Amino acid sequence: xxxVFNLLSNNNALLNYDDxxxxxxxxxxxxxxxxxxGATTLTxxxxxxxxxxxxRYVLVVYPNNTNPITIKLEDVPLYINDNNRLLSFNCKLKxxxxxxxxxxxxxxxxxxxxxxxxxxxxxxxNAVQSNSILVDDDEDNHLANIEILISGHSQKPIFFTTPxxxxxxxFLNNPIIGLTRRYLPDFYWELDSQxxxxxxxxxxxxxxxxxxxxxTRLEYGAMYGFEISxxxxxxxxxxxxxxxxxxxxxxxxxxxxxxxxxxxxxxxVQNIQDNDGxxxxxxxxxxxxxxxxxxRTRKYGNxxxxxxxxxxxxxxVLIKTKDGELPTRVVALTPNFGGDPFAxxxxxxxxxxxxxxxxxxxxxxxxxxIEKSRPMGYSVKHITEDVFLFTLDDISLGVLGAGFPLDx
Amino acid sequence: xxxDFSEYVNLKIFDKEPGDxxxxxxxxxxxxxxxxxxxxGTPEDAMFQAMAYISxxxxxxxxxxxxxxxxxxxxxxxxxxxxxVPAIVDATITLNTYDGGTVPPGTVFSxxxxxxxxxxxxxxxxxxxxxxDEVDLNxxxxxxxxxxTLICVQGGIVPPLTNxxxxxxxxxxxxxxxxxxxxxxxxxxxLNADSDEQYLSKATTYLRSLTTALTKSSQLDAYLxxxxxxxxxxxxTYDLTKxxxxxxxxxxxxxxxxxxxxxxxxxxxxxxxxxxxxxxxxDVVELQVFDNAASAIFNGSHSIIATGDTTFSFNRTGANTxxxxxxxxxxxxxxxxxxxxxxxxxxxxxLTSIQKSQILNDIRAKSIAGLTLTIxxxxxxxFDIGGTIILDKSYNxxxxxxxxxxxxxxxxxxxxxxxxxxxxxxxxxxxxxxxIPGVVYVDDLSLSPQGAGWLPQHGDDLLFLKKGSLPIIAAxxxxxxxxxxxxx
Numbered sequence: 037x038x039x040v041f042n043l044l045s046n047n048n049a050l051l052n053y054d055d056x057x058x059x060x061x062x063x064x065x066x067x068x069x070x071x072x073x074g075a076t077t078l079t080x081x082x083x084x085x086x087x088x089x090x091x092r093y094v095l096v097v098y099p100n101n102t103n104p105i106t107i108k109l110e111d112v113p114l115y116i117n118d119n120n121r122l123l124s125f126n127c128k129l130k131x132x133x134x135x136x137x138x139x140x141x142x143x144x145x146x147x148x149x150x151x152x153x154x155x156x157x158x159x160x161x162n163a164v165q166s167n168s169i170l171v172d173d174d175e176d177n178h179l180a181n182i183e184i185l186i187s188g189h190s191q192k193p194i195f196f197t198t199p200x201x202x203x204x205x206x207f208l209n210n211p212i213i214g215l216t217r218r219y220l221p222d223f224y225w226e227l228d229s230q231x232x233x234x235x236x237x238x239x240x241x242x243x244x245x246x247x248x249x250x251x252t253r254l255e256y257g258a259m260y261g262f263e264i265s266x267x268x269x270x271x272x273x274x275x276x277x278x279x280x281x282x283x284x285x286x287x288x289x290x291x292x293x294x295x296x297x298x299x300x301x302x303x304x305v306q307n308i309q310d311n312d313g314x315x316x317x318x319x320x321x322x323x324x325x326x327x328x329x330x331x332r333t334r335k336y337g338n339x340x341x342x343x344x345x346x347x348x349x350x351x352x353v354l355i356k357t358k359d360g361e362l363p364t365r366v367v368a369l370t371p372n373f374g375g376d377p378f379a380x381x382x383x384x385x386x387x388x389x390x391x392x393x394x395x396x397x398x399x400x401x402x403x404x405x406i407e408k409s410r411p412m413g414y415s416v417k418h419i420t421e422d423v424f425l426f427t428l429d430d431i432s433l434g435v436l437g438a439g440f441p442l443d444x
Numbered sequence: 445x446x447x448d449f450s451e452y453v454n455l456k457i458f459d460k461e462p463g464d465x466x467x468x469x470x471x472x473x474x475x476x477x478x479x480x481x482x483x484x485g486t487p488e489d490a491m492f493q494a495m496a497y498i499s500x501x502x503x504x505x506x507x508x509x510x511x512x513x514x515x516x517x518x519x520x521x522x523x524x525x526x527x528x529v530p531a532i533v534d535a536t537i538t539l540n541t542y543d544g545g546t547v548p549p550g551t552v553f554s555x556x557x558x559x560x561x562x563x564x565x566x567x568x569x570x571x572x573x574x575x576x577d578e579v580d581l582n583x584x585x586x587x588x589x590x591x592x593t594l595i596c597v598q599g600g601i602v603p604p605l606t607n608x609x610x611x612x613x614x615x616x617x618x619x620x621x622x623x624x625x626x627x628x629x630x631x632x633x634x635l636n637a638d639s640d641e642q643y644l645s646k647a648t649t650y651l652r653s654l655t656t657a658l659t660k661s662s663q664l665d666a667y668l669x670x671x672x673x674x675x676x677x678x679x680x681t682y683d684l685t686k687x688x689x690x691x692x693x694x695x696x697x698x699x700x701x702x703x704x705x706x707x708x709x710x711x712x713x714x715x716x717x718x719x720x721x722x723x724x725x726x727d728v729v730e731l732q733v734f735d736n737a738a739s740a741i742f743n744g745s746h747s748i749i750a751t752g753d754t755t756f757s758f759n760r761t762g763a764n765t766x767x768x769x770x771x772x773x774x775x776x777x778x779x780x781x782x783x784x785x786x787x788x789x790x791x792x793x794x795l796t797s798i799q800k801s802q803i804l805n806d807i808r809a810k811s812i813a814g815l816t817l818t819i820x821x822x823x824x825x826x827f828d829i830g831g832t833i834i835l836d837k838s839y840n841x842x843x844x845x846x847x848x849x850x851x852x853x854x855x856x857x858x859x860x861x862x863x864x865x866x867x868x869x870x871x872x873x874x875x876x877x878x879x880i881p882g883v884v885y886v887d888d889l890s891l892s893p894q895g896a897g898w899l900p901q902h903g904d905d906l907l908f909l910k911k912g913s914l915p916i917i918a919a920x921x922x923x924x925x926x927x928x929x930x931x932x
Contacts, residue, residue, distance in 0.1 A: 038468070038472050040472055040475050040476050041475070042475055089474065091471070126478035127478065128478060163478035163479035164478065165478060198474060198478065200474070200475045200476075200478070202475050202476060206476075207476065234476060234477055234478070234479075237477060240473075240476040240477055241473065241477065241480075243472065243476070244469045244470070244472040244473035244476070244477070244480075244492075245469060245491060245492065245495045246495065246499070247465075247468065247469055247472050248460065248465040248468070248469070248495075248496070248499035248500070248503065249495075249498075249499045249502060252499070252502060252503050252506055256506055295514070298647075298648055298651045298652075299651060301651070301652050301654065301655060301663065302652065302662065337652075338654070338655045338663075340659060340660050341657075341659025341660050341812075342659075376781050376782075377782065377814065378781035378782035378814075378815075379781050408660075409660075410660070411659045411660065411812060412658075412659065412660055412661040412664065412681065412683035412684075412784050412811075412812070412815070413683050413684065413781065413782050413783060413784045413812065413815040413816075414683075414684075414781060414782075415684055415779055415781045
């Protein structure tokens, strides 16, 4: 992903294609940009003529008199990652009149900001740049607001296109920029940092030129995780970014999971369904945890077939409880069930067994969860119990102090 | 040359061409520099194009790494790709001068042959210098000649060469009059290299088999296919399966059915099931009758001697009973704990008993102690296919008919039919035929079981009676009516 990208949605960016590259027809585009003159909402229309660039539609604003008008976009949602980042807005405007504009970008309700003032020439597209603003560094999600106050339009149509809301210093995330800066005399950076509207034009230009190289370098680096000896601080060891996107179960990219699963000895099971077709792992986080468990432990593959693997596999579908309490994920495993040396019985708590409501019932979901770790030639029966009681001579329940929960 | 694994999992970081990078760069420049306007032919445009080109070269280089890593890792685990081996042939080279001379290594000869209606040229070359002595004209008037071994320039299997076959001289500037294969020519054909798909398939199976103990049936399949490639072409392991006779624990598929009525007449017991059952004559069925006096008479294992859609019968000695409504169930093919049965098929043939015995000893040694393992041949079952197929009039109908026949015989064969399927699906056969170029659609299609090995047919599909069944058909099993599609 490039270091600089548009924070506006495709519709509000007036893009004429969607994320899949499919063309969005003019009539299909719904934008939140509005234009007002005082308290009056002005007529606007989207057009596919008067392009500044062929990838964007153009919003035409028709002033109803010569009074100043405001083109605005309110309440653009920002991600929590956008906090403590410097944002700026830019766009292009055209009118057959010489205009004065005040372009303002503010966060939430804090509209008391000095707007960036520019004089625009008549009859051609002019670049418009807002002020830069720092998003508060807190735990809240914020909203961005954009206002462009236009005067001097002489009641002529105003053409508005290529709106961009960007991280103003996003180009610094391109690793090539950091390397380049190291080999350029300092005065390049000093001169560039003094520029405004836009800031850092030279390094932003370099970022555009080297974005592909930067992305490749980042991805290449991500494929090779850090060795412990390479980390300056041992506390960083559990950090996500120290792992490899290629071979670390906790960070491996979704596209590489089938490849990594080769080394577990079995194909990845994405989810487990009950008899009604309902998926147990019903959100992406627990589904990902289930896949990571398979990659990390290989219990469905080369480590399958053991007592531990059966217990651990059953535990995968015991992470939810019906009473809202934290799950114990306790599994009792009894070999030689019914006097058959090749029969195994496992018991789970009814409260944690998702697809069974009663004591003494068998859960198809638990049986599906352990199927891949079941040793060949062995049959496994399952039964739920409301409470696990201490049972003499039982290999699982006959252990004093093993911590099996008793019903309150 | 590393394999390209992108068909299996795309490990490429970027798949971008220079043009894509160029356009993306312009878009990024517009994002951050609203006044940016790149005009064609300017130095800025040249810079953008140059950077896009250089970036694409770097990306291409990095994209190769994961595939190379993959091949390297698989190699470290002990599996190497089968490289192509070239064919070799002995030939005699005759010079066109009495003075003799040396034929240098790399001298190329060729022959032409037709392959799939296309003329192809196969080249062979010398690999060592061949010294041919001068001729003493007092002894012979023949030009001097000598024999050497030629190696095919390309690896893999090539159309074979006959004895005394004249080869064309490709290399120029040499005093060679002729090159002819010897009699006998000792032609030894080459070996084809693994295709990417074959290599990936073999590598993944190999990695799955990497365990010192075989505890799961999927590991056993992978182990057999990896360790016996010259003996076994298909393998499927069914655990909880016993090769029992005269008992409900056997290799037939597991079936269970509710029973609603039973009666006994002249030592002939008849059972009526709640719906159409899947039992066949010869099945051994366990009956469990609950809460009824009939249980004493009917409970136990029985061998079926006659069937209807919802009834089956067996011999039972006892006093006649009236038809009695019961709560009962019948089942067969029940799981047998402690038993594992492997169905393995050889290279276009069944395994010999010696091969099965050797393989069985091997897998026993690596499996869980206490398990009873058996190796059986798959059950080959046959059936008829009939129907009406509509053809495109722009195609040669004789060729399309032959393609349909070949495709069905090829797919419905022990070598290719998926071993995990428990049935022949009508829809799948229709889909296969419809995908053949020249077929417009399949108007109707029916499957008819032939011989034993099938469950009773209650729908369009055919269900295998036994685990480890594979289909086999021949041209005489196909009876199609072909019609030409008429538009309008």
